Amino acid sequence: MRIDPHNTAVTPLDFYDYPITHSLIGAILWSCALGLTYTVLKKDKRAALILGLVVFSHWILDLITHRPDLSLGLGGSTYVGLGLWNSVPGTLVAEFGLFAAGIILYTRTTTAKDRIGSIGFWSLIGILALIYVGNVAGPPPPSASIIAIAGNASWLFILWAYWVDKHRRVKSSADQP
Protein backbone atom coordinates (compact mmCIF):
# COMPACT_ATOMS: atom_id res chain seq x y z
CA MET A 1 0.00 0.00 0.00
CA ARG A 2 1.02 3.63 -0.29
CA ILE A 3 0.17 6.94 1.38
CA ASP A 4 -2.73 8.71 -0.36
CA PRO A 5 -4.15 11.47 1.92
CA HIS A 6 -7.72 11.49 0.50
CA ASN A 7 -8.11 7.87 -0.50
CA THR A 8 -11.26 7.77 1.64
CA ALA A 9 -12.58 10.31 4.16
CA VAL A 10 -11.21 8.20 7.02
CA THR A 11 -8.01 6.51 5.86
CA PRO A 12 -5.07 8.14 4.02
CA LEU A 13 -3.87 4.78 2.69
CA ASP A 14 -4.23 3.33 -0.79
CA PHE A 15 -4.33 -0.47 -0.52
CA TYR A 16 -3.59 -1.22 -4.17
CA ASP A 17 -2.17 -4.77 -4.06
CA TYR A 18 -2.50 -7.02 -1.01
CA PRO A 19 -4.09 -10.32 -2.08
CA ILE A 20 -2.09 -12.55 0.31
CA THR A 21 -3.60 -10.91 3.39
CA HIS A 22 -6.80 -9.34 2.06
CA SER A 23 -8.29 -11.36 -0.80
CA LEU A 24 -11.36 -13.48 -0.07
CA ILE A 25 -9.45 -16.68 -0.83
CA GLY A 26 -6.50 -15.46 1.29
CA ALA A 27 -8.84 -14.75 4.23
CA ILE A 28 -10.35 -18.24 3.93
CA LEU A 29 -6.87 -19.82 3.88
CA TRP A 30 -5.67 -17.83 6.94
CA SER A 31 -8.89 -18.73 8.81
CA CYS A 32 -8.41 -22.44 8.05
CA ALA A 33 -4.71 -22.21 8.96
CA LEU A 34 -5.43 -20.87 12.45
CA GLY A 35 -8.39 -23.23 12.99
CA LEU A 36 -6.33 -26.29 11.98
CA THR A 37 -3.28 -25.20 13.99
CA TYR A 38 -5.46 -24.72 17.07
CA THR A 39 -7.13 -28.11 16.54
CA VAL A 40 -3.74 -29.84 16.35
CA LEU A 41 -2.31 -28.01 19.40
CA LYS A 42 -5.36 -27.93 21.69
CA LYS A 43 -7.69 -30.69 20.34
CA ASP A 44 -10.69 -28.37 20.81
CA LYS A 45 -12.70 -28.27 17.57
CA ARG A 46 -15.39 -25.90 18.83
CA ALA A 47 -12.86 -23.27 19.95
CA ALA A 48 -10.92 -23.82 16.69
CA LEU A 49 -14.07 -23.14 14.65
CA ILE A 50 -14.77 -19.95 16.62
CA LEU A 51 -11.15 -18.76 16.16
CA GLY A 52 -11.31 -19.47 12.42
CA LEU A 53 -14.54 -17.45 12.16
CA VAL A 54 -12.97 -14.61 14.16
CA VAL A 55 -10.09 -14.47 11.65
CA PHE A 56 -12.56 -14.49 8.76
CA SER A 57 -14.61 -11.70 10.38
CA HIS A 58 -11.68 -9.38 9.57
CA TRP A 59 -12.45 -9.75 5.85
CA ILE A 60 -16.19 -9.17 6.39
CA LEU A 61 -15.47 -6.01 8.43
CA ASP A 62 -13.01 -4.84 5.75
CA LEU A 63 -15.65 -5.54 3.09
CA ILE A 64 -17.94 -3.10 4.91
CA THR A 65 -15.34 -0.37 5.50
CA HIS A 66 -12.92 -0.41 2.53
CA ARG A 67 -13.53 1.20 -0.85
CA PRO A 68 -13.56 -1.54 -3.55
CA ASP A 69 -9.92 -2.64 -3.10
CA LEU A 70 -10.40 -6.20 -1.79
CA SER A 71 -9.79 -8.84 -4.47
CA LEU A 72 -11.65 -12.14 -4.48
CA GLY A 73 -8.78 -14.35 -5.68
CA LEU A 74 -5.00 -14.05 -5.51
CA GLY A 75 -4.97 -12.68 -9.06
CA GLY A 76 -7.84 -11.33 -11.10
CA SER A 77 -9.44 -7.94 -11.44
CA THR A 78 -12.64 -8.14 -9.39
CA TYR A 79 -12.46 -5.85 -6.37
CA VAL A 80 -15.13 -5.40 -3.69
CA GLY A 81 -15.72 -3.00 -0.80
CA LEU A 82 -18.83 -1.16 0.46
CA GLY A 83 -16.92 2.01 1.39
CA LEU A 84 -18.09 2.89 4.92
CA TRP A 85 -14.76 4.80 5.26
CA ASN A 86 -16.16 7.40 2.84
CA SER A 87 -18.30 8.61 5.77
CA VAL A 88 -16.54 9.87 8.93
CA PRO A 89 -19.74 9.93 11.07
CA GLY A 90 -20.81 6.48 9.84
CA THR A 91 -17.33 5.09 10.55
CA LEU A 92 -17.16 6.58 14.06
CA VAL A 93 -20.61 5.22 14.99
CA ALA A 94 -19.86 1.75 13.61
CA GLU A 95 -16.28 1.40 14.88
CA PHE A 96 -16.74 2.99 18.34
CA GLY A 97 -20.04 1.07 18.61
CA LEU A 98 -18.27 -2.24 17.94
CA PHE A 99 -15.43 -1.31 20.33
CA ALA A 100 -17.95 -0.44 23.08
CA ALA A 101 -19.97 -3.61 22.44
CA GLY A 102 -16.79 -5.69 22.77
CA ILE A 103 -15.87 -4.00 26.06
CA ILE A 104 -19.40 -4.49 27.46
CA LEU A 105 -19.49 -8.15 26.41
CA TYR A 106 -16.05 -8.85 27.90
CA THR A 107 -16.60 -7.02 31.20
CA ARG A 108 -20.03 -8.65 31.65
CA THR A 109 -18.66 -12.16 31.20
CA THR A 110 -15.28 -11.83 32.95
CA THR A 111 -14.03 -10.27 36.17
CA ALA A 112 -10.56 -9.24 37.31
CA LYS A 113 -8.62 -11.63 39.56
CA ASP A 114 -6.15 -8.89 40.54
CA ARG A 115 -4.95 -5.41 39.60
CA ILE A 116 -3.36 -6.55 36.33
CA GLY A 117 -6.80 -7.81 35.37
CA SER A 118 -8.41 -4.45 36.15
CA ILE A 119 -5.83 -1.65 35.76
CA GLY A 120 -3.97 -3.52 32.99
CA PHE A 121 -7.24 -4.08 31.15
CA TRP A 122 -8.51 -0.49 31.36
CA SER A 123 -5.04 0.86 30.41
CA LEU A 124 -5.13 -1.27 27.26
CA ILE A 125 -8.62 0.03 26.42
CA GLY A 126 -7.46 3.65 26.99
CA ILE A 127 -4.36 3.28 24.78
CA LEU A 128 -6.33 1.60 21.99
CA ALA A 129 -8.92 4.40 22.09
CA LEU A 130 -6.17 7.08 22.00
CA ILE A 131 -4.46 5.42 19.02
CA TYR A 132 -7.80 5.19 17.23
CA VAL A 133 -8.52 8.89 17.76
CA GLY A 134 -4.96 9.71 16.60
CA ASN A 135 -5.50 7.65 13.45
CA VAL A 136 -8.77 9.35 12.57
CA ALA A 137 -7.92 12.94 13.59
CA GLY A 138 -4.14 13.04 13.07
CA PRO A 139 -2.10 13.78 9.93
CA PRO A 140 -1.29 11.01 7.42
CA PRO A 141 1.71 8.87 8.40
CA PRO A 142 5.04 10.08 6.92
CA SER A 143 5.86 6.87 5.04
CA ALA A 144 4.61 3.38 4.31
CA SER A 145 7.56 1.84 6.18
CA ILE A 146 6.42 3.60 9.40
CA ILE A 147 3.09 1.84 8.99
CA ALA A 148 4.87 -1.49 8.54
CA ILE A 149 6.76 -0.90 11.82
CA ALA A 150 3.59 0.23 13.64
CA GLY A 151 1.67 -2.72 12.20
CA ASN A 152 4.21 -5.22 13.47
CA ALA A 153 4.42 -3.41 16.83
CA SER A 154 0.69 -4.04 17.24
CA TRP A 155 1.63 -7.63 18.15
CA LEU A 156 2.52 -6.11 21.52
CA PHE A 157 -1.18 -5.35 22.06
CA ILE A 158 -2.02 -9.00 21.46
CA LEU A 159 0.55 -10.01 24.10
CA TRP A 160 -0.83 -7.29 26.43
CA ALA A 161 -4.40 -8.57 25.93
CA TYR A 162 -3.24 -12.18 26.48
CA TRP A 163 -1.46 -11.15 29.71
CA VAL A 164 -4.52 -9.23 30.97
CA ASP A 165 -6.87 -12.10 30.08
CA LYS A 166 -4.74 -14.46 32.22
CA HIS A 167 -5.52 -12.15 35.16
CA ARG A 168 -9.28 -12.29 34.65
CA ARG A 169 -11.71 -15.18 35.01
CA VAL A 170 -15.15 -16.01 33.66
CA LYS A 171 -17.88 -14.77 35.98
CA SER A 172 -19.93 -17.40 37.79
CA SER A 173 -23.45 -17.16 39.19
CA ALA A 174 -21.88 -16.32 42.57
CA ASP A 175 -20.63 -13.03 41.07
CA GLN A 176 -24.15 -11.82 40.21
CA PRO A 177 -25.79 -9.47 42.72
Ligand SMILES: [Zn+2]
Ligand atom coordinates in the same frame (compact mmCIF):
# COMPACT_ATOMS: atom_id res chain seq x y z
ZN1 LIG B 1 -7.78 -5.48 6.93
